Amino acid sequence: MIEARLLTKVFHDRKRGEIRGADAISFRVEPGRIYGLLGANGAGKTTTLRLLATLLKPTSGAAVVAGHDVVREPDKVRANVGFLGTSTALYARLTSREMIAYFGRLNGLDEPSLRSRIRLLADELDMHEFLDRRCDKLSTGMKQKTSIARTLVHDPQVMIFDEPTLGLDVMTARSIVRFVRECRGRGKTVIYSTHVMSEAEKLCDVIGIIHGGRLRAEGSLAELRARTGEPDLEECFVKIVAPEGPK
Amino acid sequence: MSRGAVGTVYVKELRDSLRDRRTLLSTIIIPTVIMPALVLGVGKVMSAIISKAREEIPRIMVVGGADSPGVMSELERSGKFKVEAASPDWRSLISEKRVRAAAEIPEGFERALESGSAPAVKLYDYEGELKSGIAVDQLRNFFVGLRDRATARLLAARGLPAAIARPFEVTVANVAPPEKVGGNLLGGIVPYIIILLCFMGAMNPAMDLTAGEKERGTMEALLCTPAARTDIVLGKFCMVLTGSLAAVVCSLVSMGATLAAMGTLLGGAPAGHAGPGGTAATIDPVGILGVLAMVIPVAVLFSAVLFTVSLFAKSFKEAQSYTGPMVFVVVLPAVVGMLPGIDLNLRLAVVPILNISLVCKEMLSGVWHWGYISAIFGSTALYAAAALALAVRMFRREDVIFRT
Numbered sequence: 001m002i003e004a005r006l007l008t009k010v011f012h013d014r015k016r017g018e019i020r021g022a023d024a025i026s027f028r029v030e031p032g033r034i035y036g037l038l039g040a041n042g043a044g045k046t047t048t049l050r051l052l053a054t055l056l057k058p059t060s061g062a063a064v065v066a067g068h069d070v071v072r073e074p075d076k077v078r079a080n081v082g083f084l085g086t087s088t089a090l091y092a093r094l095t096s097r098e099m100i101a102y103f104g105r106l107n108g109l110d111e112p113s114l115r116s117r118i119r120l121l122a123d124e125l126d127m128h129e130f131l132d133r134r135c136d137k138l139s140t141g142m143k144q145k146t147s148i149a150r151t152l153v154h155d156p157q158v159m160i161f162d163e164p165t166l167g168l169d170v171m172t173a174r175s176i177v178r179f180v181r182e183c184r185g186r187g188k189t190v191i192y193s194t195h196v197m198s199e200a201e202k203l204c205d206v207i208g209i210i211h212g213g214r215l216r217a218e219g220s221l222a223e224l225r226a227r228t229g230e231p232d233l234e235e236c237f238v239k240i241v242a243p244e245g246p247k
Numbered sequence: 248m249s250r251g252a253v254g255t256v257y258v259k260e261l262r263d264s265l266r267d268r269r270t271l272l273s274t275i276i277i278p279t280v281i282m283p284a285l286v287l288g289v290g291k292v293m294s295a296i297i298s299k300a301r302e303e304i305p306r307i308m309v310v311g312g313a314d315s316p317g318v319m320s321e322l323e324r325s326g327k328f329k330v331e332a333a334s335p336d337w338r339s340l341i342s343e344k345r346v347r348a349a350a351e352i353p354e355g356f357e358r359a360l361e362s363g364s365a366p367a368v369k370l371y372d373y374e375g376e377l378k379s380g381i382a383v384d385q386l387r388n389f390f391v392g393l394r395d396r397a398t399a400r401l402l403a404a405r406g407l408p409a410a411i412a413r414p415f416e417v418t419v420a421n422v423a424p425p426e427k428v429g430g431n432l433l434g435g436i437v438p439y440i441i442i443l444l445c446f447m448g449a450m451n452p453a454m455d456l457t458a459g460e461k462e463r464g465t466m467e468a469l470l471c472t473p474a475a476r477t478d479i480v481l482g483k484f485c486m487v488l489t490g491s492l493a494a495v496v497c498s499l500v501s502m503g504a505t506l507a508a509m510g511t512l513l514g515g516a517p518a519g520h521a522g523p524g525g526t527a528a529t530i531d532p533v534g535i536l537g538v539l540a541m542v543i544p545v546a547v548l549f550s551a552v553l554f555t556v557s558l559f560a561k562s563f564k565e566a567q568s569y570t571g572p573m574v575f576v577v578v579l580p581a582v583v584g585m586l587p588g589i590d591l592n593l594r595l596a597v598v599p600i601l602n603i604s605l606v607c608k609e610m611l612s613g614v615w616h617w618g619y620i621s622a623i624f625g626s627t628a629l630y631a632a633a634a635l636a637l638a639v640r641m642f643r644r645e646d647v648i649f650r651t
Contacts, residue, residue, distance in 0.1 A: 089464030106472035
């Protein structure tokens with residue numbers, strides 16, 4: 001479960017002054033549900049997700065992830081979180097197996113558990129053929145699978161996806177979307193950030209629309225449609241973030 | 248701090264670095280090759296250049312000397328010079344290296360020589376130019392020989408033995424053992440190269456493990472693991488330190504092996520590498536071990552500083568633009584330490600890099616000032632600890648890790 005309460009992050013920039021990357025953001029995600037964080041570039045999606053993953057410390061507010069407070073127990077939060085970011089970057093000179101094992105060890109898995117987890121993930125994701133191939137020799141799809149296996153190696157309760165399909169081809173993006181659904185199917189708590197409306201429509205049980213660091217609206221697709229009177233999510237989004245019309 | 252997480256990060260970084268050609272080149276290959284290249288290659292090239300210059304018969308000009316035909320003919324007959332009559336622009340010809348040197352023979356020189364009261368002969372060269380220097384040396388030898396023979400003739404005419412003008416000889420004999428000679432000969436350059444390699448060895452891993460990781464986009468995933476930031480930074484730092492120390496060890500081992508091989512192959516007194524009196528230029532192994540011990544805190548200091556600086560960069564290229572100029576900061580005190588006449592004192596003992604350069608020079612020549620050694624080791628260890636603490640602190644800063 002994820003619960004954010006008035007989560008705020010203020011950055012200080014010499015030129016631009018005070019920037020509120022996340023401004024009093026509150027939401028709740030239950031296990032077995034996908035919460036979509038929908039927003040344009042620079043809206044505050046990544047900042048919010050980084051706060052939940054304890055990569056950043058909140059300026060104020062609080063968040064509880066998998067039953068642990070992000071400020072007081074950041075290591076316990078991270079032990080229960082799988083984070084898949086925009087770039088599915090891998091260590092080019094390591095093999096797929098070494099990559100997964102590295103993250104498994106950092107997540108505290110012992111060697112026998114690690115071996116069995118790698119075997120299981122390789123079975124599930126059909127990775128046996130390239131498991132011992134260096135990551136710089138893998139195709140995009142193989143890299144994607146390695147990234148997913150790296151994220152899942154410690155079997156986290158909470159999955160955080162930060163625009164995971166950005167820049168990917170249709171087939172690879174579809175496999176990611178399928179994987180996100182599988183996470184929901186396994187009862188994991190999922191938060192998924194995107195600026196692609198169709199992805200949010202297809203995947204998310206609840207959509208939070210974020211703009212200028214603030215959560216402007218929240219609800220299921222049907223609720224958002226009812227609230228704005230627009231049948232199309234894109235129109236709903238525009239009406240919510242720019243009610244006076246685009247400038 | 249968890250030893251397990253530090254070890255996991257270190258082992259991964261070590262494996263990764265061992266597969267990285269750039270790191271292998273800067274930490275193992277270059278340090279291993281540079282010492283033999285310097286000791287053998289540069290020495291051999293230098294001695295070949297000098298031999299070739301010595302073999303060349305220099306073109307010289309004689310200014311005056313028309314009334315000293317005997318001297319002129321002796322000069323020509325010596326076979327050591329291509330003698331040409333002076334042209335008015337003989338000075339510029341020397342500057343342009345078309346003529347190597349000139350001798351100005353005063354009027355009535357030969358006549359005055361017979362009576363033993365000849366005025367001074369003036370020699371001209373282009374100072375700092377090798378071939379001009381050799382030519383003027385040969386001219387000096389010629390005129391000194393001429394003077395000695397004239398002295399002997401004058402003494403003989405008065406019925407006196409030639410030895411009266413040179414009642415005794417002065418000789419110089421070396422009492423320093425070969426390793427001390429070697430230390431003095433190589434002691435200046437070795438610490439300089441060691442310091443430089445120590446820095447260069449840490450450079451590539453430091454950039455790759457910080458800015459490189461940010462650029463590849465793997466840093467975020469790494470920081471999402473439960474491993475504490477301190478453990479991650481220490482694991483990475485240990486790898487940077489390994490790179491620095493590997494460069495030093497490779498260079499010292501290769502230098503020791505080169506000197507040992509030269510001693511064996513060339514019978515202990517290799518040409519061009521001998522000290523005064525033909526003593527072989529070997530280095531005391533204890534001195535090498537001493538240098539290695541003194542280099543450890545410097546390696547920690549360099550690794551921590553490079554790690555911190557590279558951490559600020561968003562890309563490998565940006566990190567290179569920060570760390571590249573730092574080479575000059577390292578080279579400058581190392582060069583100063585190499586200069587003759589700069590000796591260790593308490594003030595210099597706390598100047599980073601310079602202190603190591605000076606103390607290593609002394610250790611390699613067999614001088615062990617334990618007071619200074621302790622002060623230098625202590626002060627460098629202190630700077631290193633401060634730099635490491637700064638690196639850990641910087642790694643915890645969000646604005647450094649997620650700099651946009």
